[in-house]
Amino acid sequence: MRTTSSTPDLPGRRRRRALAATALVACAALIAGCGDGGDDDSAADGGGKITLRIGTFGSFGYDNENGAKLYAEYEKLNPHIKIVESNVADGQKYWDTLKLRLSRNSGLADIQAVEVGYIAEATGPTLGGKWVDLSKTGGADLGAFLDWKVKQATTADGKVIGLGTDIGPMAICYNKDLFAKAKLPTDREQVARLWAGDWAKFVATGKTYQRNAPAGTAFHDSASGLFNAVLSSQPQQYANDKGELVWEDSPGVRTAWNLAVEAARGGMTAKLRQFDEKGTWNAGFKNSRFATVACPSWMTGIIKDQAGPANQGKWDIAAPPVAGNWGGSFLAVPKAGKHADEAAKLAAWLTAPEQHAKVFGVNGNIPSTKDTLASPAVQNAKIPYFGDTPVGKIYSSAAAGITPAPVSRWDGQVKTFLTDNGILDVEQRGTAPDAAWATVKKLIDDKIAQ
DSSP: OOOSOOOOOOOOOOOOOHHHHHHHHHHHHHHOTTTOSOOHHHHHHSEEEEEEEEEEEEOOOOOSSSSOOOHHHHHHHHEEEEEEEESOOHHHHHHHHHHHHHHHHSSSEEEEEEEHHHHHOOOOOOOOGOOOOOTTOOOOOGBBBHHHHHHHHBBSSSOOEEEEEOBBBBEEEHHHHHHHHTOOOOOOHHHHHHHTHHHHHHHHHHHHHHOOTTTOOOESSSSSHHHHHHHHHHHHBBBBBOOOGGGOOOHHHHHHHHHHHHHHHHBBBBOOOOOOOOOHHHHHHHHHHHHEEETTTTTTHHHHHOGGGTTTTTTTEEEEEEOBBOOOOEHHHHHHHHHHHHHHHHHHTSSSHHHHHHHHHOOOEEEEEEHHSSHHHHHHHOOOGGGGOOOOHHHHHHHHHHTOOOOTHHHHHHHHHHHIIIHHHHHOOOOOOHHHHHHHHHHHHOOOOO
16 A cells, blocks of 8 residues: 555655654554553454454555455455454554554554555664564465565565565546546546656646636645655655665655645645545545545545545546656564464465455555566456546556665655655645755754664
C-alpha cells in the first residue's frame, strides 16, 4: 500500500509529537493488547485456536468486508487460526507507536505492516535485529518478488525482514463529471496528453480548470499529495546513492516543493490533508470537492471506499506526466510476537502471487511479484467501480517504468516534516514558502542525527 507511503505512501502524515503522547493516542486503535501483548489466545478463544494479530495502516485489501476476504479464506484452510486486523489511517502515528513497541519488545502484533518510506529504518542497525528472518521462516518464495523489492527489505547482514505486499506505480485519477463541467476533455487518452512528460503541465492544467471550475471545487485534493507524486518520479529524492540524507540539496525535492507550492498559492487545491483523522479528505471524494488526485495504484481502493456507490463510474484513470512509484509496503514479523512461526506462514501466504492477484482484482493494489504483474489477471483487469478503464494495463505499464530511487533511514520523517510542517503551512495558513522551508530545515536539524 499507502502505502504507505508512501506513501508511506505513506502519505497523510501528522506533525510529529512527543513519542509517548503519540503512543497513548494510537494505543487503543493500533494493536490489541497495548500493555503486555494481549491475553492468552488459547484461553480467550476456546478450542485451542491461535489468534494472529495483524497491524496495518491504509488499505491493504485483505479484510473480509471491503477487501479480497483473504482472512476468511486462510481461516478456512487453517481452522486452528483466527485472524484479527487492527487498522490505523494515520501512517505516521502507526510507525511512531510501532517503533516504541519494538524498543520495549511488547505490545506488538504478530504481523506488522511496514511502509516503504520506513523500510530502511526498519532494516537499519537499531531495528534490524527485531524481526524474524523471513528468508528462513515461513516458506516464502523470495524469487517470486521483484528483485529490488526484496533488496529494500534486506538488512546489511542478509536477513529479509519483510515480504512485499504491493508497489505504487503512479497515475492520475480524475472526476469525469467535474472535468466536463470545467470544459476539459474526459477521454483518458486526451486527458493524459494534457500533461504528458512534465508535471509543470499538470499544474498548468490546474490553472485552466480553475477558470471554469464548478462552484466549491478545486483541481487537486492536496498540495502535499502533489509533492509526493512529483517526488515519486524523481531519480534523486531524499538520499544519495550511499543512503545518506541529502534532502536540502536534492533537485527532486526542490522540483516537487516548487510545484506543490505553486499549486497551493494558486488556489488549485482543496487545501485538504490526506488521511486526516476527522475524515475531511475522505468526505471530499464523496462530495466531489476536487477533480484530481495523484493516484498510485493503492489509491483506487480508497476512492472506491470513500467516494461510495453514488459516484461509481464518475472516476477514471489517466497516465501520469512522468512514471514514478509512490508507496508500497511489506509484512514483517516481530521476534517478540507470540506466534512467530505461524505469523511467518501467514505473511508468506498473504504475499504469495495468488493472493496478490486476488487483492489487485478487488482493491487495485499492484502486486510486487513478477509473474503476477505479467499475468492476464493483472494485464486484463478492470475494477468495476471504474467502469471500462483498463486499470491493469495502465498500472502495469507504469510499473515497467519504475526505477526506485535510493532511500535513507530518515525518508519517512523528512517527508512528514516537508509535507505537514512545510507545504501544509503554505497551503492552509498562507505561510511564506521561504519561512516554511526554514521551519522544515530546523525541524530536521533538531530531530535527525545521521
